Amino acid sequence: MNEHTYSPAHIEKKWQKIWQETGAFKTSDEDDKPYFYCLEQFPYPSGRLHMGHVRVYSIGDVVARFKRMQGYNVLHPMGWDAFGMPAENAAIKNGVHPAVWTYDNIDFMRKQVKELGSSYDWEREVTTCSPDYYKWTQWLFLLFYERGLAYRKRGAVNWCPDCQTVLANEQVEDGACWRCGTEVVKRDLEQWFLRITDYADRLLKDLDKLTGWPEKVITMQRNWIGKSEGAEVQFAIEGSDDSITVFTTRPDTLYGVTYLVLAPEHQLVKLLVEGTEEEEEVTRFVEEIRKTSDIERTAADAEKVGMFIGRYAIHPLTGEKLPIWIANYVLPDYGTGAVMGVPAHDERDFSFASKYGLEIRVVIEPQGEELNKPLETPYTGEGVLVHSDKFNGLSNQEALTKIVAHLEERGVGKAAVSFRIRDWLVSRQRYWGAPIPIIYCDRCGTVPVPKEQLPVILPKEVSFAAGNLSPLKTNEEFLHTTCPTCQGPATRETDTMDTFIDSSWYYLRYISPKDDTKPFDSQAVNRWLPVDKYIGGIEHAVLHLLYSRFFTKVLYDAGLVSFDEPFESLLTQGMVTKDGAKMSKSKGNVVSPEEIIAKYGADTARTFILFAAPPDRDLDWSDQGVEGAHRFLGRVWRMVEQHREMFAVRQPASATSPAEKKLLQVTHATIKKVTEDIGTRYQFNTAISAIMELVNAIYSYPEDADVGTKLDAIETVILLLAPVAPHITEELWHKIGHETSVHQQKWPEYDPAALVQEEIEYVIQINGKLRDKVVVPRGLKREELEELVLNREKVKEQLEGKTIRKWIVVPDKLVNLVVS
Structure with missing residues (x-):
């Protein structure tokens, strides 16, 4: 291989081998640097990496490498969520033991992950199907x-x-x-x-503590937990010592109850119909309902189906008899498995009552207005109570608390909170x-x-x-x-x-993965956690993330950890699609990471997948985009090669001419932007774009200008690009004469003074339309600026025969003349 030619296959294998042999990314638990725990959700060992894996691991690796260069002691581990049904299904289908299938897949995927150049501490690897892990799960x-x-x-x-x-x-x-x-x-x-x-x-x-989480994930969890405030009401059952407990968020409508509905699976149903003439028909109905899923039963457009079971409940405040029904839309595991039917003020109840001819009784009317009877639709707005005994005339909001207090006084109800989560x-x-x-x-x-x-x-x-x-x-x-x-x-x-039990605590095991005396070292865990940056798919917003939060709180209560939330900051990356559709074998649109790495190299794959879209958005695969990323890296390679000999005899930078000052300004502006985009905003696409602009500025730099300024800019490109494309930058860093790793270097800091431009370009508009541009010294007085603008030939032409009515000046940016 020609050492002057960019050959990803050669340099990537070379540096992966060196990193492994030198333990380049091994994390120390005894370090006086500030700690930073960077973690991607560990994968299921399905056998092959897909582009979704490449995306999440590239994002995590950029963060980890960036933080190391910023001076942090970074923990960046990897493991395998290795139990699960696919392995067992493969065993049944192919006659391969699940353990053999799983460990073979792990070996292959580990090799693939290493080919990406990810900076994992492999000494902390965990595998959930290993007895030394599931011992602690148990x-x-x-x-x-x-x-x-x-x-x-x-x-x-x-x-x-x-x-x-x-x-x-x-x-x-x-x-x-x-x-x-x-x-x-x-x-x-x-x-x-x-x-x-x-x-x-x-x-x-x-x-509310999770200020570093996306709002959409917070909302999904909030909705899944589903807190509702209201009351529990006891309805006695005629001819029985049992009673039915109903949870309702609308105790203000209690006088409008005309029937009760139990879930077909409710434990009382079988008891209430035993020995009655309805027993056989009810049993048949219950079995039919059990064949449908909860989702189907509760869908807004699902037909409401029910039957009267021949028994009655007693209204706790009026004493009237209420027919007891069972229906498909009531589930045994939600609330108490029983609801009170208030058809005049609930759309679902109204639909059900209308279908089966049940009484519809109005107990809330709009202030100063009487509803038409019979109702064509339920009234669900605010109003005052009617037909509600001593509560008549109260606003429904006022009646909420007073009716609950009345229930408590009579011993037939109480204020209560219900949750959707089971x-x-x-x-x-x-x-x-x-x-x-x-x-x-x-x-x-x-x-x-x-x-x-x-x-x-x-x-x-x-x-x-x-x-x-x-x-x-x-x-x-x-x-x-x-x-x-x-x-x-x-x-x-x-x-x-x-x-999901295995994945609810794995982030703790990484801290002391070889400890055979306890699941984790609490002292070390308390130093490292909560995880500073957690990266993974939105599909785990409810399942894995909610369970992990639950586990952490239990461990906190048990005194095993000092924190009660596991992940301080969360980044949920978008999917990788092709032609607008999620990649899948059935669609024939899968792009293999091995194929891309073999053809272009891991650095190209990483650069493209980080550049093509913001991390939280879906990324549509583009072959042209991959080729563009490869061309960019080749351009960086050639730029360094062309100046290699100059680095050996480099002189300190001396930026005095306008061109030199301009490149210095672009260099430090790029440092500032890339630092903010990676470290604060996590917008890797705009960070790479800024580096590309700096490369363009270097190529445009005059040959006769100060070489030191140019070499500083080239060195800055290598440093800024290092977290994104770790192999090529490591090679180039050594090519320009450095002996230590680029990934051990201090992250560059920008000089605020270098960002101050000595000259400013003003846009000149007339009545809002662009007419000219002018470059002026920074700090030019307004009177001098106005005089300069009026002397511009293009402006004179536009002002001929017109009167200036107003000057609008946006400092350092724009002048707009309003004329007539």
Whole structure:
């Protein structure tokens, strides 16, 4: 290879090897520099990197390298979110054990990530399917169990027939499995849950702390948690000792209730119809409703379907009988699984009552106005109460609190808060996940595995042809064990944990990944965290990010960490698309990172993907854009090559002529902009654009001007470009005579004095239209400026026969003459 020719394949392999051999990016835990934790969401080892990976890792690497050059002790780790259904599905399909499939993929993807030139500390690598990791996942589960935050109950759950496992509510998208797209159905199973609802209020309130998060993510979490303030109202059931609890945000409409609706799966339904003539029909209706997903049942345009179950409730304030119905639009896990029907003042209730001929009773009317009867649409606005006993004439807002107080006085209700979020269902009837460390004993009941016996090792020999049976049940040696309490025969829990458990704490394990005595070193964690910059996809706004916040708060309450939010600042990058569509094999529009790196080099791939769009926007792939990025790097290479010998004999810069001062000004303006764009605004595209402009200015610099000024500018280009294109800049840095790494250099600082321009260009407008431009000395007095403008030939021509009515002067920018 000609050493003067830009050859990415050669220099990138060369420097990757040197960086690895010298431990260039190893992080020290004992450093007097300020700490900075830069983290990208770790990948699932699917087997191949895609351009989305390249984008997120390039963004993270720019931040990490930039911060190192700014003098920070940077932690920048990488690992693998390695449990999950795809590995198990591959095992079933191809006869390959999930562990073999997963570790082969990790080896391949690790190689790909290293080819990008990312500055990871590989000594901190974690793999969630490794026993030395999931031992501590199990330990944390037991911590939750000890604190009353992990529990088991039987209930209707989301079941994916294709993946043969339970899904949390958050993992059901438009009624389908988030992984495979199969329609989700309901099944009754004993399941393990984590009480995330105990933290709902804190998770909501503490969103206000997250000033470094995108507002759209804050909004998504706020909506998912879904806090509602209102009242719980008790409706007695005629002929029964049971009662129905309803949560409502509109206690002001309580006198307008004409029926109650229970979720078909509500625990009272079966009891209320047992032995009645309606029992068979109700049972049939319930089974039919259970076949539809929650999303379908609650969609705004879904048909409201219900039936009367033959029983009545008693209104707590009026004593009247209210028919009890069941309907598809009420879900068992939201609120109390029961709603009060107020059809005159709720669109959904109005639609349902109109369909089934139920009474529609008006109890709120606009101030000073009587509603037409019968109603054609429900009235949902503000107003005063009518037909509401002693509360008649009150505004509905005033009545809200007074009716709640009245309910409390009579012992039939109270003020209450409800949340949309439900407890986190963490059981999975699959193999490739962390075993839940619980044992069942006929004598002792549910017994946690003693922590000193962890990890509960995932057995290698299982059958994947067991239908709906958890694969772990097929390994007799795993299934049957000894009770740690009574030493009698017992069985193990055969469900594994949701893989979102693994990713809810991995950022802590990076701090002490080889510690075999505890999940993480609390003292070190408290030095490094919260994560300073977290980078990943918007698709995890509710799932992973919410769960990680929950985990951190539990660990904070347990005294294991000193902070209660894990990620201080969050950057959610956009997708990489091609021809306007998300890249996918089925669309035939996938661009392979290996192909791009082989043809153009990793630096080109990084430069393009950082330059083509702001990081939070979708990026549409462009072959021409990639070629343009490659040409730019080639231009930088040639610029340095042409001046290599000059660096050996360089003299201090002496910028005295206008051209020299101009290049000095552009150099320092570029330093200022790139520093702000990378370090504050995270707008890498505009940072690269500024570097390109500096390169153009260097190429335009007169040959007879001061060489020192030019060489300083070239050196600045290399330093500023280093986080973006680490290989070419490392090579060029050494070419110009440096012996230490460019990535160990101090980030350049701009000189404010160099930014002060001695001359200013004024735009001259007449009646708002551009007519001329003039360059004047900075600080020129207004009278002198006006005189200079009036003497311009183009201005004289435009003013002939006209009168100047007004001068508008924007200092250092513009002069506009208003004439007539």
